[in-house]
Amino acid sequence: MQSPKKAIELIINNGILKYKRVGSLASLPHLYKENKSVTSKKGAIGLVTSKEDLSTPSGVKGYVVTSLETLLEDVSLVSHWNPNVFNYIRYSDEKRRFLKGHEEKNLQQINTFVVDIDTKKQLYTEILTAALDHSVGVPTLVLETPKGFQVYFVLEKPLFISNQNDFRGLKVAKRISENIKQSLAKVLQGVDVSCNDFGFFRMPNEDNIRWFSEEMVYDFGSLIAWSKRQDDDKGRGLFVVADESSEHDPTQTAWFQELLKTRHVKGQSGQFGRDNLMFTLALACYSAGKGKGETLDLLDEYNSGLVAPLRHSEVEKIVRSAYKGRFKGAHQDYIQELLNEWGNNKEIVIENPMGGWYKFKKERKDRKRSHYDEWEEDLLQFIQEKTSLDQPINWTTQRELCEAVGIPRSSFNVLIQQSKKILIKRIGQGRTAKTGITSVAVLLQCALSYQQTHRVRYKEALQVMTSERLNERIVQDLIEDVEWFLEKRLSEPIIGKNFNSS
Structure with missing residues (x-):
């Protein structure tokens, strides 16, 4: 109670x-x-x-x-x-x-x-x-x-x-x-x-x-x-209360306008390039409250003016990533690095950085495959149907799994490498091989359940999934999320880092 x-x-x-x-x-x-x-x-x-x-x-x-x-x-x-x-x-x-x-x-x-x-x-x-x-x-x-x-x-x-x-x-x-x-x-x-x-x-x-x-x-x-972002996606306006000052809008700052003028920017290994710069611009638009469609139009126009532009699909992915809400805005250190790399050597004060993201994604390569987002949603739906709080891992064969979801094996392997929402464990080889699959959402539900048996299932599943190297980053993020949730609310904490304990 x-x-x-x-x-x-x-x-x-x-x-x-x-x-x-x-x-x-x-x-x-x-x-x-x-x-x-x-x-x-x-x-x-x-x-x-x-x-x-x-x-x-x-x-x-x-x-x-x-x-x-x-x-x-x-x-x-x-x-x-x-x-x-x-x-x-x-x-x-x-x-x-x-x-x-x-x-x-x-x-x-x-x-x-x-x-x-x-x-x-x-x-x-x-x-x-x-x-x-x-x-x-x-x-x-x-x-x-x-x-x-x-x-x-x-x-x-x-x-x-x-x-x-x-x-x-x-x-x-x-x-x-x-x-x-x-x-x-x-x-x-x-x-x-x-x-x-x-x-x-x-x-x-x-x-x-x-x-x-x-x-x-x-x-x-x-x-x-x-x-405002929701309304932009629906093509309608909001009865907006105007901001008291434009200085709170990072898209009106000198650093944003300076980066927007760059045309020779490109990307290569070890360099802050096109992806990084465009992601920073997208984050600034996100923190300014601009809609996803408006930001995509802005970056699409910017990309078209580059000497070496990205594919339109890559620009769309950058905007989607920025609008996931995981970061509040562009970080001052990275804005400065981008200005140093691609700016016109002007002395620019970085006004009102929102703070909140601390690393750039690596340069993306052009991909021939498509529809990974759709397949990921299908796979997550399959996991939700086949698992429960009592049995958070579904064990099957990779062939049966791919047939059930309708995804080619090669695409399945690429998706598993990319996804941050799906965890997989492979046991055995050949005909005796089994594939265990679950999702971050399912394990989070187990961890937050009031029933002790479900928390035990969370620990057991985490123990299984941690042994797969592919899952290391996802599991660590999950543990941090669970700790954060439990710190805020639950009176009987189960700390993910102690999943080996009884």
Whole structure:
């Protein structure tokens, strides 16, 4: 069981009073100190005791709470709440049973985005990995509901809503909420994309919390940049709140413009070349919040002007790699190296480097084979179908594996060498040879499971896969990811580096 107190305090984010105005159990010194420290307007939230109360003929049946003290006292008594604070909530009847005022334009502050998932066909650990790989990142809170899960992405600082510019801030927040839901709907079952963005959701309690990390909170500006990239891919615009200053846009800096002017750049072994330079430009576009399509157009035009251009497919791969979100932006040291190598020997101050990536990929060779991304997805789907938390490794022959997925053996071997998501173990030779295969996602789900047996399977599988030299880098990354997850949340840590222990 998890205490919901920290989660609720984090979500509310000082949007309501800390103590009751009347009948508080806090000491007088605490009340006096709190009253003196209140400098901003405090709002209200609504609570209901059952799901049925949300849709009665007379409206939402519930009661109003204006203090954190009351909210924490009543956690075990209620089923739903509105985690985003309203300016006020009032009663619509004389008996004070039904609520009014919980309308979007009456929002005081937005504290969190919530995704409702109406199925349990996937584990909560699958939701974590899906959010990490395909959406904004690991959620702050995951609650289990009778029919599924509710996933909270909490803001580091609340977004205060005003009626300025026709509620522009609210429109931006709604678009972000929509994009988060749609990004998860692409990879998870049961995501309710039509759910009210800022309505009532399940109340966190001791029995329904499956994941909570108070470190996983989100900067609203970063969410705007992420959402802009999603909208760019869909060919639509976002109601953007303009940046206060262009100096926060790395694509407007002198170093970016200088690199963009280079035409003689090429690549060779041991040299920072075309791939490195274009990857740096792509990272700068990513950190500036530019869409993937806009960045591809920019780099395609740049590539066309090079004395020795890359293939268009290689430019596409560079942009995809930069937009995976593993790096925040171009690193100052590498920007300087590129300027030294290919610049015009000008003295250029590197303004506002985002930091975040520390090595360049080696120069790529032109490849004759294609469709590796598609085959990798097919293979990952096969692994997901053939494995489970109890049996995370699927053992078969390489011939049967290739036939099941529909991939030529030669392409399979190349894919295994390239993939950072698939782990393989070969045992024996000839007719007796067996191939064991699993994925990072499957092992991560085992490691994060609350059942000790699944954690044991994770250790055993890791032990098997570590003995294959091909997997060394992938396994080390997995161990670091597991350690990071467990440090943030789980109370019974299993550290990947100790997988040889019982």
